Amino acid sequence: MKKQFVAAAVGLLLSASSIANVVPALEEANYDQLKQYLNDGSLNSEQLVSYYLDRIQALDKTGPTLNSILALNPDAIERARELDKERSAGKVRGPLHGMPVVLKDNIDTRAPLATTAGALALKDNVKAQAAPLVEQLEAAGAIVLGKANLSEWAYFKAFKASSGYSQLGGQTKNPYVLDRNPCGSSSGSAVSVSANLTLFAVGTETDGSIVCPASSNGIVGIKPTVGLIPSEGIVPISHSQDSAGPMARTVKDAAILLGVMANPDNKKREIDYADGLSTVSLKGKRIGVTQHADRFPEPVKEVFEQALKNLEAEGAVLVRGVALPQEEALGKAEFEVLLHEFKHDLNAYLSTTPDAVKVKSIDQLVAFNKANPSTIELFKQELIEMSASKGSLKDEAYTDAVSTIQKYGKVEGLDKVVADLNLDALVAPTNTPSWKTDHENGDKFIASSSSPAAIVGYPSITVPMGDVDGLPLGISFFGLAYSEKSLIDIAYAFEKSNNARIVPTFKPTLVAKAQ
Template sequence: MGSAAAAASSGARSGRTTLTYQEATPTPDLPPPSPSVAELQEALSNGETTVREVVEAALARIDALDQQGPALNAVIELNPDALSIADELDVELADGATRGPMHGIPVLIKDNIATGDQMETTAGSLALVGLRAHTDSGVARQLRDAGMVILGKTNLSEWANIRSFYASSGWSGRGGQTLNPHHLDRNPSGSSAGSGVATAAGYVAVAIGTETNGSIVSPAGNCGVVGIKPTVGLVSRVGVIPISHSQDTIGPMARSVADAAALLNVLAVPDPADAASNGEWPVAASSDATPVAEPEATPIATPEMTILPIPSYPQHPEGGIPIVDYVAALDPTGLQGARIGVLRGMTGFSPDADAVFEEAIVALREAGAEIIDPVEAPSESDSEWGADTLPVLEWELKAGLAEYFAGFLPDGAPIASLADVIAFNEEHADEELQYFDQGIFMNADARGGLDDPEYQAAVLRIQYAGRDNGIDAALETNALDALIAPTNGPATKLDLVNGDHWLGGTSTLAAIAGYPLVTLPAGYRHGLPVGITFMGGAFSEETLIRLAYAFEQLVQVWREPAFLPGAVIPPDA
């Protein structure tokens, strides 16, 4: 791709350090990036190409970039059946028997989403290698029913970044370190690092990530792609290696809002086997600790309470899980008349992110949005609930892993509990613990069960902070359609010794509320993408997609990754 020895776009500003880029990684005769979903749909329907040809093109792009060239290391495993599946779909296409609009579109999925085929499902851990899931996850089933080709699995922060307090995003014992395609020495973020990198690098038009807190939107921000973190319960979590039943969700990552919306149409199908889809909170079995729900119950646990209200999954105002055509929300005039609140308390962690964010606010105003600035979620100024967030995940991790292992691993598998994983890691420390420990795992294994009253009280506190005293309060007090904040800062350098260097992010309130986020690129600094996040209440994806799409069409900032080895800061900086 030639030399990229130009200064960063923001380097000419007064007081800024000019960065000199090293020469880009040569990529001669590089297969082109994936066309968009709409372009693929048109080419397939017109007979201009076949599903096999589409899959072969994706495999060629992966071959050129993933283990050679810049060696992005985003794909942990390819589906050995991909071409035979493509041939079957071509027969259906020729017969006019397509399974839906996404028929024949390849997709990569994160390696914590079970597939009952020849591929592994390991969450990046060597402990699960060889223990193939015996059935599909709900998500994999939806993809197959829609006629999509599951091309392979993407690398991730091992165990979705819940193993260690200090780790490098995008590193796993099984998959190694995934690289940021914009600057190869920069962190791709995680935990859905491989899915973010794969879409940014054009392996596929769409990929799937999972999020507990930031794991879709953060890598989307660092890699310069669109990420949709759906409301908990909108997409089935059955068969996804869990962290938290109260926060886990699965969503699209793509190069455009339109492509992400098209994939969300496939994924957003209620699953009665998922407690979050049917709204039934898993009440603890112990009669001593089982709470009793009363209409007048206080929404937050207090020391005086002897009977706690039951926590809940997000609820749609009209009840149930909405069935929506998210592609129909793609309106280029969607910002006109929208009331959007600026969460000023979520800025300030990065001057570069702030600069891009201010430019985005100007663009939103010019597009006809009414900007309410500043807006505050009351819980932003209350730091006490923050101490509950990780313990809740630890309680739920221990229980959730045991349930997943029992339901999806082969009978008699040597891994049946979190304790088994911890023991495996200790026995294989040279491979699994060479960089990072398993401190969070150890804490989680020491936790009690979900019948622990302390667990339930902590869940109630963080749900109140995220919902009633958080996002809902900010939206309702100001009569807003959505909230906005920077997604995260430009990607920091990779560091396998000390782990991630975290500048800041804005995903936590939505995480503990179980509410949706949509992030997309808003600009670039030093050749690195910076994202903006649209945030809303429960099941507000349609509104957020409408706003994000209109913003995307307005600013038109997308850039192909340059695969630069890094940036050199002059000695006098």
């Protein structure tokens, strides 16, 4: 049924003379392929956008109803036509000219698209100005296809919640097995890329919100160094940890998108993160294997061990058993920082919302949710209430937590470990296979590896490494601040040698194995 739909959709879009050359590459098409089609006239941007819109209708809104797209951009086709005219006239705005991108719905877009974070309180949050990040994408020629569903308030609402669920967007599904969770909070961003509903997507992460859904949905996700990507105009949790990041089906595509997203005023940005990518980049690289792997279930360990063997086969030098200090203390400090900064940063963001948004502070948000019981009927708001009760960023509890992170996360943590062991990167499994979505008991996190880099604002990248029963698993490489280029080089070489990306087939559920 899926193949029939794709063939029919493409047949409507493309002239008979070009079908033979283009059809095989549209599903799973990468940036280089689409760029070639657009340049040689085999395909134009209007056709490309229409193709993805048709797939969204067939797979996201009907059929398996993935529910990854919260809102479509009604101006996407017109934008594509304008860009096609420019290309015909010899004008190409930048590397993303005519390429579609989906944005997580906590990133400000201008009218007519609202920016809601999936929350009823922000349903009328239609900004006159897009986030600087979006302006950079559009200046490079990108077409905003729509806004992706997400875990409401980027998963900073309740202790017991379901990743990929928001009141405005409902529950996003995992495209590999539909009753499994997509992880979050950048759930829709990851699913839309994995299911070939877009070429690119942008997610955001505080701790795990890019790399976990990327891993669970069989794609590449980059969580950049905090500060590399402009953060203005994004519904926040924590200025210490928040970062937007690229999500794509390949390392090279994610690197290309990162280059466009990086703040042009940041002197530590790379000009071209995709430059010089090589299959031999692993030779001689010293990679520390963290003890996080010991916490994962045996099937994950087996896949990870095979990935490590592949790294060694490509010339990497593995340093096993790397321990990171004071993880429990760092976890407590992180939570304290997030509670304080969410209040401070959300109040600042809400002050920029239009008059149609009546909630202008976190205290008003708590009151709004209590006055509108549907907002807390399924999942409560304990985290929001805890944050609202906190004091200023001058509180001793906050400053002590920041000091703990600086000492044990950076100075005596990653900085020291990398220096002492002369490492180029660290590596660990990203997370466990996706669990069944459960709106009664919430998510079933068992193990993950995002925190060491996330807590200190350092970069990480996840790449598909294999699967367990058809559920994708990712491998994470992380390192010191602004080491994105080195991590991308390592991830690219691993990706090419491992080749673990599998195309989702939208199974309703997993069939139990016979005993």
